[in-house]
Amino acid sequence: MSTSSLLTRPGQIPLDEEYQKNTGITPEDIAQLRAWLDTQPHLPAGHITDLDLILAYHCCNKSFAVAKEVLDLNLTLRTLFTNYFKNRTIEKPFPGFDSCLFTPLDIRTKSGQAVFYARLIDYDPKNFNFCSAVKAYLMVTDIWQYKEGTWPGFVFMIDLDRIVLSHLTKLDIQTMQQFLYFLQEGMLVKLQGLHFLNAPSFMDKLMMIIKPFLKKELMEVLHIHQIGSRSLEEFVPMAGLPKDAGGEFKTIEQCSKDIIAVVNANADYFIAESNKRVVEAKRPGKPKTISDIFGGVEGSFKKLDID
Incomplete structure (x- = not known):
């Protein structure tokens, strides 16, 4: 079944279907985690x-100890990062979905990893809101996991087509730090690649902004593809890109319409997800704050799973 079909089917992936995957995870494993959670x-x-x-x-390679830490961190960040995880609905106008496309692609990498694609669809820098874009991205990835469950790995492709220097002025450091921290440490995926497509002449300036927040392991699987290059083909079939981005998939406009329809159709999911928050007053020991997270107290629990 294609990703497009999976996204439109009702409800989450059936657990029996998830357990049939070649992950080695059993209901007994999950019962053990559930006992700890309680x-x-x-x-x-x-x-x-x-x-x-x-x-x-x-995402923690079946380590109970690491999974406990990462699940706690995931829920803690969802609680603390209210800019991205509060009021998760699409209301007009919604700058994240109005200015950017965030969509899974039907293709997989040559190693079988799931592929997520992002790009601008409104090219006017005045309409670009980075915080809203992050919020939209996280909404789509949450729905994708809800529908598909686990993947062998996750690759994030960012198409920089028609980006200009003025867009970089909208990349505030706090949002960048929080987003990249969640992506690498708190997101429940095996992040195995980051690709920048159609890199502009000022790519070095963008890297200066994001590099301080990238782990060494992610830097090792970060790939920059120049405008007009076909180097992406080494990793994924470029035919899987949207039609007006050099591929044979749906058009960018249709991808955008389809994703917005999926998010709107799953409003109940986001209502339920809003209850997945930490009550810091009940945490054993000291409650956690954003200062704790970025003050070096947390350390790094999750290792990027790089092949």
């Missing part, structure tokens, strides 16, 4: 699904 007074155990536990356990 002992954590600050975590919303009643709202955490078995699929949530599967995603956490899988």
Whole structure:
């Protein structure tokens, strides 16, 4: 079944379908994680699904110890990062979806990893809101995991077509730091690649902004593809890109319409997701704050799974 079909089917991926994947994860594993979760007074155990536990356990290479830390961190960041995880609905205007496209592609990398594609669709820098774009991206990836479950790996492709220097002035450092931290440390995926397509002449300036927040492991699988280059073909079939981005997939406009329709059709998911928040007053020991997260207290629990 194609990604497009999976996104439009009702509800989450059936657990029996997820367990049939070649992950080695069993219901007994998840029961063990559930037993631990029930002992954590600050975590919303009643709202955490078995699929949530599967995603956490899988992205940590089936390490119970690491999965516990990463699930706690994921929920903590969802609680603290209110700019991205509060009021998750599409209301007009919504700068994130109006100015950017965020969509899964039907293709997989040559290593079988899932591929996520992002690009501008409104090229006027005045209409670009980076915080809203991050919020939209996280909404789509949440729905994608809800529908598809685990993937062997996750590759993020950012098409910089028609980006200009004025867009860079909208990339505030706090949002960049929080987004890249969540992407690398708190997101329940095996992040295995980051590709920049159609790199502009000022790509060095963009790298100066993001490099301080990238882990060494991600830097090793970061690939920059120049305008007109076909170097992406080494990793994924370029035919899988949108039609007006050099591929044979749907048009960019149709991709955008389809994703907005999927997000709107799953409003109930986001209502349920809004309950997956930490009650810091109940956390054993000291409650956590954003200062704790970025003050070096947390350290790094999750290792990027790089082949």
